[in-house]
Every structure is written in C-alpha cells, then in structure tokens.
Amino acid sequence: MPNKVPKSAFKWIIGSIVVVAIAFIGFRFWKSQQAELPEGIVSGNGRIEAKLVDVAPKEPLRVKEILVNEGDLVQSDQVLVRMDTTTLEASLAEANASVAAAQERLAQAQASIVKQKSEIELADIELERVKNLLGDGAASQRELDVRKSKVETTRASLAEAQALLKTATQEVEVARANAETIQTRINDATLKSPVTGRVLYRLAEPGEVLEPGGGALTLVNLDDVYMEIFLPANEAASVKLGSEARITVDYEPERSVPAFVSFVSPDAQFTPKQVETKSEREKLMFRVKLQLPEELATRYVEQIKTGVRGVGYVKVDPSTAWPTQLQKVIAARPATR
Known part of the structure; x- marks a missing residue:
C-alpha cells in the first residue's frame, strides 16, 4: 500500500497554498491600486513627437557640400549645406x-x-x-x-x-x-539650421540640382517636443488649455516629465462627424496635445528620441494631487544648492 501523507503535513501544504494565494491576490490588488488614477486626472497612450523642419534653397542651385549626416544633432544657425554660387x-x-x-x-x-x-x-x-x-x-x-x-x-x-x-x-x-x-x-545659398534639432533625413547629395523649396535635409525640431493623446468626449470636455500634465515613457515609467496642455482638438476623431445618439457620442475621441516646456527640451536635447511610446496624464481638477508614481519628476533645471 502506498504511504499516506500525514495529516499534519497535508494541513501545512494547504496552509502554504492559501498563504501564497493571499499574497498573490494582495500583490495584484496593490499593483492595481498603484496604477489606478485618482478622480481629477485622466490619461491616454501616445508617443513623443516633434515638429519637422525642411532645410531647402530659395532658388534652383547645385549642391556643393552637405556638412551633416542623418542622426546628427545640430544647433540653431549652424551651417548645414552650401550651394554652388x-x-x-x-x-x-x-x-x-x-x-x-x-x-x-x-x-x-x-x-x-x-x-x-x-x-x-x-x-x-x-x-x-x-x-x-x-x-x-x-x-x-x-x-x-x-x-x-x-x-x-x-x-x-x-x-x-x-x-x-x-x-x-x-x-x-x-x-x-x-x-x-x-x-x-x-x-541664402548657405543653408543654416533654423532650430535646434536632429537630422532625420538627408534628401540630397553633392552635385544634385535642387528646385526652389526642394529639401536638402529634414530636421526634427527639438525645441517643439510634445505628446498627443486621445481622450473620450466626457474627459476631453474637462481639459483646459494650460492644464498641468505629466508624461511617462515605456522604457522608464518610474520617472515622469512635466508638461502642459497646449491644444485640444475641437473635432472628434474615429467616428462620423454627425452623431445623434448619446451612446455614439460617448465613443468620440478628441486629440489633446501635451507640450514639453522649451527649457526642459533644451536641457535634455541630446536624450530626446522621437517615436518613443508612453502615457500622458492631465489634471482636469487642479486641486487633485498627483499619485505617487507620477511624483518623481525630471526637473527643468539642476537643483541649486
């Protein structure tokens, strides 16, 4: 006959399973509480973006030399391209x-x-x-x-x-x-960077003749960095221009970046413009733009990478305190002693 498990051992195994289950459920509950946002704060997924700027000649000229490559960081007024004059x-x-x-x-x-x-x-x-x-x-x-x-x-x-x-x-x-x-x-045939940015595309090579407005380079304007999120109609209606915001990125979610609301779309997206029923209106999504302060973008210009995905948070009630996970904020200036 097979050996029977002692009663005391069986109780111990059952007790251990119960403890582990309780611990697991408690951990899941704690995580859900951590992720849950308080009343007065709304959020949406998005990605870090920036305005694109084309560097192009004003008249048809031949490219003499291009001084930068894709990915290079350039400063405002830096010489990028020289045309044959x-x-x-x-x-x-x-x-x-x-x-x-x-x-x-x-x-x-x-x-x-x-x-x-x-x-x-x-x-x-x-x-x-x-x-x-x-x-x-x-x-x-x-x-x-x-x-x-x-x-x-x-x-x-x-x-x-x-x-x-x-x-x-x-x-x-x-x-x-x-x-x-x-x-x-x-x-004007010496093309300079109008902004602080990064070279996204190199569109021409020496020897090519460019037409007026024909781009030689495309820059990412790192002075104008933002995230766009989409909120349902009931949440977007409470968002005001200038409202305080936070941005987190997927690769470093424990740190947030201060931002502010610079634009709320007056038009809904993803559904027809003319919607009559309340249930359909609730499905409308509105585009909200969260702008990084220029001072912050300037300080971290070398670290900013467009296309990085993350989450944007907006205060619709100014009296609401930011939750713990959003209180570790990247400062615009180094702390002074």
Missing part, C-alpha cells in the same frame, strides 16, 4: 562694377555743380561791375546784356547739373540695391 558671384562682381561706375558719374555730377556755382558767383560779380560802369558811363548797354545772358546761362547749366546729380544718385542706389540683392542670394 559660382554664377551668382560672377553676377555680384558685375553688379559691384556697376556700383563703381555709378559712383564715378555721381562724383562728376557733384564736381559739375561746384563748378557751375562758382561760375554763377563770378557772373553775378561781373554783372554788378558792368552795372556800376554803365552808371558812370564807362560801359555800354550791350556789355550789360551780355553779362545778364551769362548769368542766365550759368544758372541754367546749374539746373542741368543738379538734374544729372539726381539721376546719378538714383543710379548709385539702384546699382547698390542690385548688388545687395545678389549678395543676399549668395548668403
């Missing part, structure tokens, strides 16, 4: 020559005016002298008429020189504006 530089040299020629004509017009003014002064002096001599009977009326004509002629020449000066001044301004325009085009 050989033709533009030739046009600039021609424009600068036109400026020099116009300035020479301007100088000649200015000198002519000085000369005409001197001649007018001399003609006026001679006219007065002849008038005096005519009064004394030492000059003839004919000589007086000649002097008057000389004054009128020199004054007419001055008016002509002044008109030439005005024209020469305008020519200089036009020539300078043309040269400045070409210089601006040359400057």
Whole structure:
C-alpha cells in the first residue's frame, strides 16, 4: 500500500497554498491600486513627437557640400549645406562694377555743380561791375546784356547739373540695391539650421540640382517636443488649455516629465462627424496635445528620441494631487544648492 501523507503535513501544504494565494491576490490588488488614477486626472497612450523642419534653397542651385549626416544633432544657425554660387558671384562682381561706375558719374555730377556755382558767383560779380560802369558811363548797354545772358546761362547749366546729380544718385542706389540683392542670394545659398534639432533625413547629395523649396535635409525640431493623446468626449470636455500634465515613457515609467496642455482638438476623431445618439457620442475621441516646456527640451536635447511610446496624464481638477508614481519628476533645471 502506498504511504499516506500525514495529516499534519497535508494541513501545512494547504496552509502554504492559501498563504501564497493571499499574497498573490494582495500583490495584484496593490499593483492595481498603484496604477489606478485618482478622480481629477485622466490619461491616454501616445508617443513623443516633434515638429519637422525642411532645410531647402530659395532658388534652383547645385549642391556643393552637405556638412551633416542623418542622426546628427545640430544647433540653431549652424551651417548645414552650401550651394554652388559660382554664377551668382560672377553676377555680384558685375553688379559691384556697376556700383563703381555709378559712383564715378555721381562724383562728376557733384564736381559739375561746384563748378557751375562758382561760375554763377563770378557772373553775378561781373554783372554788378558792368552795372556800376554803365552808371558812370564807362560801359555800354550791350556789355550789360551780355553779362545778364551769362548769368542766365550759368544758372541754367546749374539746373542741368543738379538734374544729372539726381539721376546719378538714383543710379548709385539702384546699382547698390542690385548688388545687395545678389549678395543676399549668395548668403541664402548657405543653408543654416533654423532650430535646434536632429537630422532625420538627408534628401540630397553633392552635385544634385535642387528646385526652389526642394529639401536638402529634414530636421526634427527639438525645441517643439510634445505628446498627443486621445481622450473620450466626457474627459476631453474637462481639459483646459494650460492644464498641468505629466508624461511617462515605456522604457522608464518610474520617472515622469512635466508638461502642459497646449491644444485640444475641437473635432472628434474615429467616428462620423454627425452623431445623434448619446451612446455614439460617448465613443468620440478628441486629440489633446501635451507640450514639453522649451527649457526642459533644451536641457535634455541630446536624450530626446522621437517615436518613443508612453502615457500622458492631465489634471482636469487642479486641486487633485498627483499619485505617487507620477511624483518623481525630471526637473527643468539642476537643483541649486
């Protein structure tokens, strides 16, 4: 006959099973309590995203060199791409020559005016002298008429020189504006990063000709980082712009990132726009954008990775305290001693 299990041992085994079961149920209950959100806080799944920025020339030019690769972190105003400006530089040299020629004509017009003014002064002096001599009977009326004509002629020449000066001044301004325009085009052919970001795509290579607006690079703008979550209509209705928020990512759920609500979609998604019944309206989902503070994004710019999935939390009741699992927050600034 097989050995029977002693009664005391059987009781001990049953007791152990009960203890383990109670412990397991207690652990599951504790975990569910940890994950449960208090009234006044809502949540939704999402992923870290950022605005995309294209780096492109303003006019058709050939790519001379690209100074970055995909994945590189770039700073605002950093030179990323240089386009070939050989033709533009030739046009600039021609424009600068036109400026020099116009300035020479301007100088000649200015000198002519000085000369005409001197001649007018001399003609006026001679006219007065002849008038005096005519009064004394030492000059003839004919000589007086000649002097008057000389004054009128020199004054007419001055008016002509002044008109030439005005024209020469305008020519200089036009020539300078043309040269400045070409210089601006040359400057624009050096493509700089408009934001602090990361190179997502390298769309061109040296030697390619890009059309106006044709992208050379696509950047992820790390100054504008956010997570979009979707909330049902009854929860989204309580969310206000500027509401306090938290973001956690899947690979580090024990730490949260402070954020704020920057956008709540006025339109529902996932269901038809025209919904009549209450049961259908409750299925509507609204897009809510949780924005990271720019200061925080700037500090952790090298660690930020777009596409990382996580959870976004929003306070719909400002008086509600954040639960324990969301109180370990990444600071925007290092703590000061």
